[in-house]
Amino acid sequence: MDLTCTEEEESFRAGLREWLARTLPGLPPRPDPTNWPGRRAYDTGWQRRLYDAGYAGLHWPLDAGGRGATPTQHLIFLEETEKAGAPYVGANFVGLLHAGPTIASEGTPEQRARWLPPVLRGDEVWCQGFSEPDAGSDLASLRTRAWRDGDDYVVSGSKIWTSHAEVADWCELLVRTAPVSEDVPKHRGISWLAMPMDAPGITVRPLRTLAGSTEFAEVFLDEVRVPVANRVGAENDGWRVTMVTLSYERGTAFVGEVVACRRVLADLAREARKNGRWDDAVLRRRLGRLSAEFGALWRLTQWNVSESQRAGTGVPGVGGSVFKLRYSHARQELYEAAGEVLGPGALDLGHEWTLDRLSSLSYTIAAGTSQIQQNIVAERILGLPKGR
Amino acid sequence: MDFQLSEDQRALRDGFRDLLAGRFDGTALRAAVDSGAPSLDRALWRELGDAGFFALRVPEEEGGVGLGLPEAVLIFEEAGRALLPGPLVATFLAARDVEGAARGAVVVTSVLTTADSGGLVPWLDEADVARGDVSGAVPLRSVDPLTPLHRVPGGGGAATPRQPEADLLIAAEQLGSAGKTCEMAVRYARERTQFGQAIGAFQAVKHLCAQMLVRTEIARAAVYAAAVTGDAPEIAGAKLLADEAAVRGARDCLQVHGGMGFTWEADVHLHLKRAWVRAGLGQSAAEAEEELAAAL
Incomplete structure (x- = not known):
């Protein structure tokens, strides 16, 4: 060690x-x-x-x-x-952390040459078309259809929670290329496509979050033509291709945020000492506990990084789910404590902590809800049986 | 940076796990519990001494094993897993000062104080040497059948400063217990069937088990890192998180075991009671939180 x-x-x-x-x-x-x-x-x-x-x-x-x-x-x-x-990382998030690594690991040499350099240079922005109105946690039940017409897929359906859709050049899109049947379980029959966002038939409708901003959008697809050459991985093998992407999302994506949370915690202590709330032992101890929490999350990050370094893959394992479960909860606790430190100021949208408190509510939902993460930990790490 | 166990560290941990599995398995644990008044197994104590348990941190030129705190937490984690009884922490920390302690020939206990609640001394009647002021010590009817306790009125408090290394080793035992109760809960959840399926297939049970693992792994990262840095606030955080992982882990393990968990026969209560005792020894949650807050 x-x-x-x-x-x-x-x-x-x-x-x-x-x-x-x-x-x-x-x-x-x-x-x-x-x-x-x-x-x-x-x-x-x-x-x-x-x-x-x-x-x-x-x-x-x-x-x-x-x-x-x-x-x-x-x-x-x-x-x-x-x-x-x-x-x-901002608008480069999907390109650098999802689509890029997926193409790097599953794409053909031509696909890598076409899509990876513009992501690295900041020339092209990607968005993610995974979730659908009826396919959230149960992502594999997605219904956006793609059927072959010559050298193209013709795609119809709708996607939701797509960040940066208004300004993206490409969308990493999951589509159903084989209908679910007795022979085809829902996890098969999905394909991964790179869809150009300027193709005819795409409508983007921004969604307003509870924080008041438009951080993501609904994307409607009406017979959008996507070249078959834009499929990464084999037809109907998109679920496996996607799992590569998601393991990245659950791995190192939050490293910078843990560092940021530790800084915010120090700021909270400074503010509480200044405005007198530090005299409240309950609040003080709460901040002390958060210090232990984020200190340990940082150590767990180092543990997970060392583990992937030894494995030689650089791809984080399911241990990312353990981290994500604890971190998302701790982040919400941090901003609850910020609310106490601010007192009446917690009701003022002019304070950045108030906006961050609102944003923190998405952390136990986005990139796999805490409930789904607990299923993953229980089934894939602890080996408990699958069930309802 | 390579924050993973080295091969030597793995071998050390596995070696002590095997030693304890052979010398203090579940049957031996139950025999100790059901023997009435708890007594220390001196032969086992000397075997631990022979295996280098107490001399682990004593320098090689003084006849010790010459390893460090990271190795120490690994063997205390194993002791915690096995619910090994006795004043292990005090004897370990006395290895260089008290003749015979390193060999396991002399049993040492000490006052492990929390500033707010006075002093507690485990295994006072069985120990050969007691460190700290134990005058006026009064026996308690200990909640843990395998840890006799005395209370020191007024608590040798000021006389016994905080011992971060003791806190860290206690935290390592808590970590071992947390890992073990998580395994026990998972095993039971896979075996026990109701409504025609293993209860571990129900999400309500699954999520209890998942959180047990999360708390254990967070505590592991904290305890191992604190052992590497030896930093006092980091040790405070490790004790806080490991106490929580052990106590809540045992509680959830009990819940997963249902009615069986409430029986004397199941081992779950032994983990819970020992976890309570360890949480009460050394730095308390309140003290740890205050120390961490002060460092912010």
């Missing part, structure tokens, strides 16, 4: 810190959250800077255009960029 960094890792950290200190002051001002084209330009501009400095796709394999960095170097990257207050 070794928590110290090697000389090579420390020199990587030092180089990154130096680059961040030099680069961050030159960034343009952050756009208004409601300005989607502005947000896209800001996020992709940051990605381009990372690309030019050699930090894009750090943990992607070399033959996918990445840097082939170790999981530990990737962890250092996420830790240091967050500590320095660098921009978030």
Whole structure:
């Protein structure tokens, strides 16, 4: 058990810190959250800077255009960029964390050459078309149909909770290519397509979240033509292809956020000492417990990263579900505590903690609800039987 | 960074697991519980000494094994899994100062104090040496059939400063117990059938088991990391999370066992009672939370 960094890792950290200190002051001002084209330009501009400095796709394999960095170097990257207050992955999220890794692992050489470099350069933005109004936790029951017509699939149906749909160039789309029957269980018969978002027949309708912003959208598909060449993986094998993607989502996606939560916790303590609420032992102890919680979550991250480094895959295992269950809950607890620290200020939308408190409500739902995650932990790690 | 067990660490852990499985298995545990007044198995204590349990951190030039805190938490985790009785922590920490402790020839206990509730001394009557001020110690009818307890009025409190290493080793025992009760619950949930299926197929049961594992793995990350850094606030966090994992794990294990869980015959209550005792020894949850808050 070794928590110290090697000389090579420390020199990587030092180089990154130096680059961040030099680069961050030159960034343009952050756009208004409601300005989607502005947000896209800001996020992709940051990605381009990372690309030019050699930090894009750090943990992607070399033959996918990445840097082939170790999981530990990737962890250092996420830790240091967050500590320095660098921009978030933002609109590049799906491309860098879902679609890109999936194409890197399952795509043909042509597909990798077509789609991966623009993601790394920040030239193209992806969105995700997985969930449907009637296929949420039970994703495999999705009904968006695709049938063959010459060299194209013709796709009809609807998708929901699609982030960045208004500004995306591509959509990683799950479609049904074989109807469910006695011979075809619902997990088969699904295919993974890269759909160009400018194709005729696509309608995007933004959805307003309870925080008041339009962070995601419904996407309606009316006989949209997608070339068969845009299918990644074999026809009807999309479920397996998708699982590759989802394991990424449940792995390192929250590393920077744990660092951010620890900073927010320190800010809460500072604010409570200032406004007198620190004298309340119940609140003080609550903050102390959260400190233990986020400290342990950071250690669990290091544990999981070391595990994937030893396995040599870089792909996080089901242990990501253990992390996600605890983290999503802890994040909500953190912002509940923030509400106590703020007192009446907790009712003021002008305070960023109030907005973050609202956003935190999605954490036990998005990317697999806590209930589904508990099923995964119970069935795949503990080996309990499947049931209802 | 390589925050995983090394091969040597795995071998050490497996070696002690095997030793305890051979020398203190479920049958031996029940025999100890049902023997009436708890007495310390001196022969086992010396065998532990021979195996290097107490001398693990004593430097090699002093005749010890010369390993560190990370290795210590691994063997205490195994002791916790097996519900091994005795003042293991105090004897371990006395290995360099008390002649014979490292060999397992001398049994050492000590006052493990929480500032708010006075001092508690486990195994006072059986120990050869008691460290800390035990004058006026009064026996309790201990809730744990395998941990006799004395209370020190006024609690040697100021005299006994906080011992982070003791807290860490207790936390490691709690971690072992949490892992074990999770395994016990899962095994029972797979075997016991109702409504024509294993009860582990019901989500209500599944989710209890999943949360037991989550608490265990969070505590594991905290305990192992605290052993590597030796940092006092990090140890406070480890004790807090491990106490919770052990106590709530035993509670949930009891619940999964249904009526059987409420019987003397099932081992579940032994884990719960020991977890309560360990949570009451060393730093309390309130103290840990205050220490962590102060460090924010």
